[in-house]
Amino acid sequence: MNDERRGQPLIDAVAGDEAPDSARRRLLKMAGAAVALTLAPGVTVLARDLVLKGGRKARSPVRYGLLIDANACKTGCDACVRACQDYNGLSHDPGPDNAQWIRKVTITDPGTGFTRSFPVMCQHCEDGACVDVCPTGASFRRPDGIVLVDKHRCIGCRYCLMACPYKARSFVGRVVTDQRPWAPRGKGTAEGCTMCVERVMAGKQPACVAACQKAGHKAMMFGNLHDPKSAIAVRLSKVATTTIRADLGMGPGVHYRGI
Amino acid sequence: MTKVAYREIAGQSAGYWAAVVACALMAAVGVGSAFYMRAEGHHVTGMNNQIVWGMPHVFAVFLIVAASGALNVASIASVFGRSLYKPLARLSGLLAIALLIGGLWNLVLDLGRPGHILAAVLYPNFRSIFAWNIYLYTGFLVIVGFYLWFMMERRLNPHTHKVGVLAFLWRLVLTTGTGSIFGFLAARSAYDSAVLAPLFILTSFALGLAIFALVLVAGFETLGRPVGARLLARLRQLLAVFVAAVLYFVAVYHLTNIYMAGHRGIESFVLLNGGIYTGLFWLGQVGIGGAVPLVLLLRRVPRDDTTRLRRSLLAGAAAVVAGGLCQFYVLIIGGQAYPLKMFPGMVVRSSFYDGVVHSYIPRWPETVLALSGVAVAALIVLIGVRLLPFLPEGLADEVVSAHGARPPAAEAETAKTAVGA
Amino acid sequence: MHARAGVLAVLLVVLALGAVWATHQGPVPMPVIPRAPGHCVLPTASMRRTHMMLLRAVREEIVRHDARDTRFRITHCVACHVEHTASGQPIPVNAPGQFCATCHTYVGVHIDCFACHAAVPRNPMKFGGIGGSNSVQAAFRIPQALRGRFLSGGAGGGR
Structure with missing residues (x-):
C-alpha cells in the first residue's frame, strides 16, 4: 500500500x-x-x-359494504357496539388490551366546533394493508369483499395491527374461554370485525346494523354495493358520502355520510 | 508474503466459562419468558393493542440491522479488495450470523403463536415484506455460512471474492427489506417514508462496525492478542464516516417530514414535545449515538498511541451501540405511541384510545426476552471462536502490513479478477 | 474421552430403567369414550381415522370459500358430543373425561382447536339468530372433492 x-x-x-x-x-x-x-x-x-x-381486478358481482350516516348517529348511543360485543362474545370493558371490533368515535373540528359521533370498524378494504402485509395470507379478503383473519394460519406477528390505518385490528392477549360457536377467537391471534359473516351468509344483517335499526336511529345500512338495485347502492348514488382516509387508496367498503 | 495465522481460543479460563454460562442462562430465561407469554397471553407484557410491537422488536430490529452491518468488514476485504481488513473477515461473518440469529430469536419467540411459524413457509404471501424477509434472512444465513467456508477452506479461497460479492449484495437487499417493514406502512406518519430503507442501511453500517469493533478490541485484549495501531486508526476513521452518514440520513428523514405539512405532527412529537421520545431522540440518538462518537473518533490521536486509539474506539463504538438502541426505540415505540391520523385536522376521541398518545411501560417478560436475543448472539460468538479458527493470532501492525503489502503483480491480478467477477 | 463414555453409559442406564418401569405399569387402559346420541356423520371407524383430516380440509373450505353448509363442522361435533351436568349445564368437550379430551389424552395428542373454538354449543336464537347454518339439523352436503377421499378410503374400516 x-x-x-x-x-x-x-x-x-x-x-x-x-x-x-x-x-x-x-x-x-x-x-x-x-x-x-x-x-x-x-x-x-x-x-x-x-x-x-391486466392491471385491474375483475369486478365481483357481490361486494358487501356499509353506509354509516353520521348525521343520524346519536351521540352517546352505543347500541351497535353492545350488539357486536354480545353477538361475538367480546368484553364490554374497554381495557387497553381488550379487542374493540367496533367503537364509537367522536370527531371535533377545533376551528369550527363541528362535531360528529359515529361507529368505526374494519372498513373491509378492496386493497387492505392488512391483507398485503400478512406474511401467511391469514389476513385475507373474500371474493364478496369481507376481510377476515383465518386464525388457522395466523402466527400472531401483529403486522396487520401495525399496518391498518383504522386501528380495526386487535390482538388477543388473554386466554379466551367463552367464545360464541359462530365467532371463534383465541389467544395469540389477530382479529377484527367479520361483518358478522355467519349472519350475512344466513341472509341477515350484521348485528350492529340490526341493533341500530332496532334503536330507531337508522344510521347504519348494509348491503351489496355492486348490485345497482340494492338499497345501499341506490342510497350511495343519491347522497354525498366519503370514506375514511380515502387518500390511502385502499378502497374501503364502509362509506360515511356527514363527516 | 506471510500468511495470517488463525487459531481457536483455548476457552479454558474461568472467565470464558462464566460468560458462556451467563449467556446460556439468559437465553434459557428468555425461553421461559416466551413460554410464560405463550401460556398467559401477551397481556402480561407492556404491549397491547396500541403499542403493538415492544421491547423484543426494538432489540430484534437492532440485532438484524447490526447483523448485516457486521458483515461489512468482510465485504471491505473481499469485495473491495482492502487487504488490511482481510484478517478480520472471518470474525465479521461469524458476528453477522450470530446477530441475525439473536434478532430472529426475539422475533419468533414474541409471536402470538410461535408454534405455528411453519404457516409462514407453507402459505407465503409474497405481497408481504415479512414473507420476503423470511427468505432474505435464511438466505443470508446460508450465504454467509458458505462465505465463511470459502474463507476457511484454502482450496476454495480463490472463489471467496464471488461469494463475498453475493453476500454483500444480499445484505443490502436484506437491510432494505428490514427498513421496508416500516417504510411500507403508509398508515403511520412516522413510518411512511422511503428514506427508511437507506437510513436502515447506513445505520447497519455504523452499528455493525461498532459492534464488530467492540467485540474485536475487547476480545483481543482479554485474549492477550495484539491489535496494531494502524488497524485501530482505520476502524476509528471508518466508524466516524458511518456515524456521520447516519446523521445525514436522519436529518434528511426529519427535514422531509417537516417540509410535508401533513407530517408535522409526528415531527413536533419526536423533536419537541414527545416526552421520553424527544429525550431519547436528542440525548440518545443524536447526542450519544451521533455527536459523542464523532468527537471521540475524530479527535486527533498520535498514530502510534495504541492505548488511546483503542480507548477512543471502544468508547465511540459503545456510544454508537447505545445510540442505535435509542434510535430504534424512538422509531418503533415512538412511531406507535403517536396516534393514527384517521381524521386529519380533527380532534378525535373514542373508547379505543383514538387521538391520544399511547404510553408503553416495558414489563419483565418482554424485556427479558429482548435481552435474551443479545445473549444468544453472544453465545454463538463465544462458542464459535472456540470451535473454529475465526480469530487471527494477532493483528499487530507488522502482521497486518506484511499481509497487506503484496507485490504489484498480485495487486494487478486481484483488480482483474474483481472486474471480471 | 472417559467422561463422555461415562455420560453415555449413565444415559443408557436411565433410558433402560425407564423402559423397564414403563412396561411394569402395564398397558394404559382403553379410555371410556362418552357416547353421543344418534348417528355420527360418518361410521365411527372412519371418523376415528379421518376426523382430523376432515376438519383440516373443511376448515379451509369454510373460512376461505364459504362452504358453510358442510356437515363436517367443528360446531356440529361439539353440538352432538357435549355432555351436561346434572343441572343441565353443558360441559366443555375438551374438559378431562369428556369426548375430545379422553381420546387425545390416551393417544398423547395435543390439540388447540378449543383455544379459539367454543367447546360448548350455544343457542344462536338467544343472540339474534343466525339461521340454519349453525344448526345440526341443517341440510348436510358433502363436497364432491371430499367424497371419494374420505368415504371410501378408510383402510380396513368404516365400510
Missing part, C-alpha cells in the same frame, strides 16, 4: 489498492446490481399482478 493514500479514509475504504479507474467501474457495476436486486422483488409482484390481472 502506498503511504500517500493512507490519509484518505473514504476512497481508501472503497477503492482499495486498485487503480482508481477500475475501482470506480467496479463500484458502479456493483451499485447497479444492488439497485436491480433491491427492486426485483417488488417489480416481480407488481408485474405478476399486471400480467395476470
Whole structure:
C-alpha cells in the first residue's frame, strides 16, 4: 500500500489498492446490481399482478359494504357496539388490551366546533394493508369483499395491527374461554370485525346494523354495493358520502355520510 | 508474503466459562419468558393493542440491522479488495450470523403463536415484506455460512471474492427489506417514508462496525492478542464516516417530514414535545449515538498511541451501540405511541384510545426476552471462536502490513479478477 | 474421552430403567369414550381415522370459500358430543373425561382447536339468530372433492 493514500479514509475504504479507474467501474457495476436486486422483488409482484390481472381486478358481482350516516348517529348511543360485543362474545370493558371490533368515535373540528359521533370498524378494504402485509395470507379478503383473519394460519406477528390505518385490528392477549360457536377467537391471534359473516351468509344483517335499526336511529345500512338495485347502492348514488382516509387508496367498503 | 495465522481460543479460563454460562442462562430465561407469554397471553407484557410491537422488536430490529452491518468488514476485504481488513473477515461473518440469529430469536419467540411459524413457509404471501424477509434472512444465513467456508477452506479461497460479492449484495437487499417493514406502512406518519430503507442501511453500517469493533478490541485484549495501531486508526476513521452518514440520513428523514405539512405532527412529537421520545431522540440518538462518537473518533490521536486509539474506539463504538438502541426505540415505540391520523385536522376521541398518545411501560417478560436475543448472539460468538479458527493470532501492525503489502503483480491480478467477477 | 463414555453409559442406564418401569405399569387402559346420541356423520371407524383430516380440509373450505353448509363442522361435533351436568349445564368437550379430551389424552395428542373454538354449543336464537347454518339439523352436503377421499378410503374400516 502506498503511504500517500493512507490519509484518505473514504476512497481508501472503497477503492482499495486498485487503480482508481477500475475501482470506480467496479463500484458502479456493483451499485447497479444492488439497485436491480433491491427492486426485483417488488417489480416481480407488481408485474405478476399486471400480467395476470391486466392491471385491474375483475369486478365481483357481490361486494358487501356499509353506509354509516353520521348525521343520524346519536351521540352517546352505543347500541351497535353492545350488539357486536354480545353477538361475538367480546368484553364490554374497554381495557387497553381488550379487542374493540367496533367503537364509537367522536370527531371535533377545533376551528369550527363541528362535531360528529359515529361507529368505526374494519372498513373491509378492496386493497387492505392488512391483507398485503400478512406474511401467511391469514389476513385475507373474500371474493364478496369481507376481510377476515383465518386464525388457522395466523402466527400472531401483529403486522396487520401495525399496518391498518383504522386501528380495526386487535390482538388477543388473554386466554379466551367463552367464545360464541359462530365467532371463534383465541389467544395469540389477530382479529377484527367479520361483518358478522355467519349472519350475512344466513341472509341477515350484521348485528350492529340490526341493533341500530332496532334503536330507531337508522344510521347504519348494509348491503351489496355492486348490485345497482340494492338499497345501499341506490342510497350511495343519491347522497354525498366519503370514506375514511380515502387518500390511502385502499378502497374501503364502509362509506360515511356527514363527516 | 506471510500468511495470517488463525487459531481457536483455548476457552479454558474461568472467565470464558462464566460468560458462556451467563449467556446460556439468559437465553434459557428468555425461553421461559416466551413460554410464560405463550401460556398467559401477551397481556402480561407492556404491549397491547396500541403499542403493538415492544421491547423484543426494538432489540430484534437492532440485532438484524447490526447483523448485516457486521458483515461489512468482510465485504471491505473481499469485495473491495482492502487487504488490511482481510484478517478480520472471518470474525465479521461469524458476528453477522450470530446477530441475525439473536434478532430472529426475539422475533419468533414474541409471536402470538410461535408454534405455528411453519404457516409462514407453507402459505407465503409474497405481497408481504415479512414473507420476503423470511427468505432474505435464511438466505443470508446460508450465504454467509458458505462465505465463511470459502474463507476457511484454502482450496476454495480463490472463489471467496464471488461469494463475498453475493453476500454483500444480499445484505443490502436484506437491510432494505428490514427498513421496508416500516417504510411500507403508509398508515403511520412516522413510518411512511422511503428514506427508511437507506437510513436502515447506513445505520447497519455504523452499528455493525461498532459492534464488530467492540467485540474485536475487547476480545483481543482479554485474549492477550495484539491489535496494531494502524488497524485501530482505520476502524476509528471508518466508524466516524458511518456515524456521520447516519446523521445525514436522519436529518434528511426529519427535514422531509417537516417540509410535508401533513407530517408535522409526528415531527413536533419526536423533536419537541414527545416526552421520553424527544429525550431519547436528542440525548440518545443524536447526542450519544451521533455527536459523542464523532468527537471521540475524530479527535486527533498520535498514530502510534495504541492505548488511546483503542480507548477512543471502544468508547465511540459503545456510544454508537447505545445510540442505535435509542434510535430504534424512538422509531418503533415512538412511531406507535403517536396516534393514527384517521381524521386529519380533527380532534378525535373514542373508547379505543383514538387521538391520544399511547404510553408503553416495558414489563419483565418482554424485556427479558429482548435481552435474551443479545445473549444468544453472544453465545454463538463465544462458542464459535472456540470451535473454529475465526480469530487471527494477532493483528499487530507488522502482521497486518506484511499481509497487506503484496507485490504489484498480485495487486494487478486481484483488480482483474474483481472486474471480471 | 472417559467422561463422555461415562455420560453415555449413565444415559443408557436411565433410558433402560425407564423402559423397564414403563412396561411394569402395564398397558394404559382403553379410555371410556362418552357416547353421543344418534348417528355420527360418518361410521365411527372412519371418523376415528379421518376426523382430523376432515376438519383440516373443511376448515379451509369454510373460512376461505364459504362452504358453510358442510356437515363436517367443528360446531356440529361439539353440538352432538357435549355432555351436561346434572343441572343441565353443558360441559366443555375438551374438559378431562369428556369426548375430545379422553381420546387425545390416551393417544398423547395435543390439540388447540378449543383455544379459539367454543367447546360448548350455544343457542344462536338467544343472540339474534343466525339461521340454519349453525344448526345440526341443517341440510348436510358433502363436497364432491371430499367424497371419494374420505368415504371410501378408510383402510380396513368404516365400510
